[in-house]
Amino acid sequence: MYALLSELQLNGISFLLDKLWLLFYHNLNKMNARSNGFKSGYAAIIGKPNVGKSTLINTLVDAKVSAVTHKPQTTRKKITAIYNDAAMQIVFLDTPGIFEPNYELQKTMVRIAFKTIEEAEIILYMIDVDQRELDSYILKSIRRLNKPVFLLINKVDLVDKKSLLPLIEESEKIFAFDEIIPISAKRRINTDDLIRTLKQYLKEGPPLFPQDELSSQPERFFVIEAIREQIFLQYGEEIPYNTAVYIDEFREAGGRKKDYIRVVILVERDSQKKIIIGKQGKAIKALGISARMSIENFLSRPVFLELFVKTKKSWRDSTILLRSIGYL
Numbered sequence: 365m366y367a368l369l370s371e372l373q374l375n376g377i378s379f380l381l382d383k384l385w386l387l388f389y390h391n392l393n394k395m396n397a398r399s400n401g402f403k404s405g406y407a408a409i410i411g412k413p414n415v416g417k418s419t420l421i422n423t424l425v426d427a428k429v430s431a432v433t434h435k436p437q438t439t440r441k442k443i444t445a446i447y448n449d450a451a452m453q454i455v456f457l458d459t460p461g462i463f464e465p466n467y468e469l470q471k472t473m474v475r476i477a478f479k480t481i482e483e484a485e486i487i488l489y490m491i492d493v494d495q496r497e498l499d500s501y502i503l504k505s506i507r508r509l510n511k512p513v514f515l516l517i518n519k520v521d522l523v524d525k526k527s528l529l530p531l532i533e534e535s536e537k538i539f540a541f542d543e544i545i546p547i548s549a550k551r552r553i554n555t556d557d558l559i560r561t562l563k564q565y566l567k568e569g570p571p572l573f574p575q576d577e578l579s580s581q582p583e584r585f586f587v588i589e590a591i592r593e594q595i596f597l598q599y600g601e602e603i604p605y606n607t608a609v610y611i612d613e614f615r616e617a618g619g620r621k622k623d624y625i626r627v628v629i630l631v632e633r634d635s636q637k638k639i640i641i642g643k644q645g646k647a648i649k650a651l652g653i654s655a656r657m658s659i660e661n662f663l664s665r666p667v668f669l670e671l672f673v674k675t676k677k678s679w680r681d682s683t684i685l686l687r688s689i690g691y692l
Contacts, residue, residue: 403452403566408484409516410477410506412499413461415492416518420549421445421458424559428662429579429586430458442480443589444580446573452563453571455580457484464501469680478505486565489541490516493523496531498538512542512565516558521548583663584611590658591627591671594651595640603639606632608679610689612672622666625659629673630689632680637673648673 409417418430425445443458459480460473481487487506491498498515506513515535520528525546532544543561547554573580588609596604613626631637641648648671656669679685 401451401568402570403563404454404569404572405486405566406455406457406484406572407486407488407562408457408459408480409488409490410459410481410502411461411490412495412502415461415490415495416549417458417461417490418443420490420516420518420547420555421456423549423552423555424454424456425578427578429581430589442476446577446579447559448571448575452566453573453575454559454562454566455572467680468683469686472686481506481509481511485511485567486562487511487513488516489513490518492518493520493528493531498535503539507539513539514543514545514558514561515539515541517544517546518549520546521551521553584614586662587611587614587625587627587659590662591629591651591655594655594658595629598647598651598654599639603631603636606636606680607640608689622668623663624668624670626670626672629671630676630679630685631673632675632677634675637675640673 409420411417421430421443422428422445425447427445429445430443442460445456445458447454447456457480459477461477465471465474487509489498489502489506517528517531528546532546535541535544542565545554545558545561547558549555579586588611591609592604592607595607595609608630610628610630611625612628613624615624617623629640631640639647640651642650652669652671655671656667659667659669676682676685
């Protein structure tokens with residue numbers, strides 16, 4: 365009995381010492397970061413659908429962390445992408461496009477976007493040269509926040525530079541932006557300038573995440589995003605907006621064996637299910653091949669991917685279903 369009590373006391377002392385060491389190590393990191401002038405912070409990218417937010421995220425961290433297609437509303441959730449260099453860490457927050465929502469899923473997407481700007485220390489409001497106007501709904505939301513706001517004018521590689529001047533001048537009259545930066549996310553025009561400018565607004569502090577991480581999201585999240593991206597790319601206008609994707613089973617095999625991933629694609633009508641599957645299963649087979657290649661490229665290991673399609677009527681308006689598949 366005495367031996368057991370002694371062991372418990374030693375374990376308790378050991379646990380306390382471990383906690384004290386972690387606290388000391390964390391504070392030491394903070395002190396080192398301050399003394400070295402290291403900076404860190406969150407920057408949220410907001411704007412209407414399809415202006416290039418996800419493309420910019422991928423360009424800034426030089427990796428595929430956010431799904432990109434030519435169709436609007438591809439992004440449905442907040443996505444973190446972590447930029448690291450020797451002097452700073454910027455955690456970029458990609459958000460769903462802001463628009464007037466029609467059903468519960470869209471309302472959730474817009475709520476996510478506005479909640480994200482509350483979390484960030486810097487707001488990057490993106491428009492593109494085709495839009496050529498600022499959204500009063502977005503400006504009203506960010507005007508009340510006491511945070512630096514940048515205006516990013518994307519796709520400047522598609523227009524003459526002189527045509528940008530009226531847009532910049534008009535934007536300055538409407539809102540007191542801290543910075544206005546014309547960029548091309550796709551062609552990497554002025555993206556380095558954006559990073560340098562962001563550093564001026566960041567506060568000194570330690571890294572918020574380990575510096576070898578690209579995102580705070582788990583692997584499962586990116587598996588889902590890879591499949592959703594291929595659905596947007598391979599199917600017609602209606603199908604992508606009526607589908608949801610969730611993982612039913614994920615078994616990591618280890619060694620030389622393949623991970624097993626069972627995924628469910630949710631649709632609202634049986635007619636949509638038939639389109640996803642295709643004649644003799646050809647469409648879903650093609651989807652599976654392209655999605656598996658994308659997943660393996662991201663995970664850097666082989667996977668066995670199985671896709672199943674289920675019909676759930678009006679799932680986009682069901683808060684219970686949206687919660688069960690991770691949207692709420």
